[in-house]
Amino acid sequence: MELKVISTRDNPLIGRREVTFQVEAPSTPSRAEIREHLAEALGVTVDQVWVRRMVTKTGTHITVGEAHVYEDAEKALEFEPEHIIRRNQPPKEEGEAE
Numbered sequence: 001m002e003l004k005v006i007s008t009r010d011n012p013l014i015g016r017r018e019v020t021f022q023v024e025a026p027s028t029p030s031r032a033e034i035r036e037h038l039a040e041a042l043g044v045t046v047d048q049v050w051v052r053r054m055v056t057k058t059g060t061h062i063t064v065g066e067a068h069v070y071e072d073a074e075k076a077l078e079f080e081p082e083h084i085i086r087r088n089q090p091p092k093e094e095g096e097a098e
């Protein structure tokens with residue numbers, strides 16, 4: 001999987017960076033994989049990265065997406081909508097109860 005950061009926009013009022021990225025992979029990567037690779041590329045922890053949107057272009061192996069990278073992981077819980085927080089949680093094991 002090859003990840004490229006296309007653009008970064010600082011949002012100092014909220015304390016985050018808004019990142020647009022592109023991934024080239026044989027299949028659409030999971031949000032967890034994207035979070036790990038973005039965190040590594042940007043030098044932050046996985047808890048600070050929240051993937052907002054991912055779209056795989058039809059007929060290609062290219063996925064384009066947007067992520068928010070917070071200075072403080074706790075601040076993300078204040079600003080990110082609940083559905084984005086749920087989508088970025090690691091998948092539950094089959095035996096786990098909700």
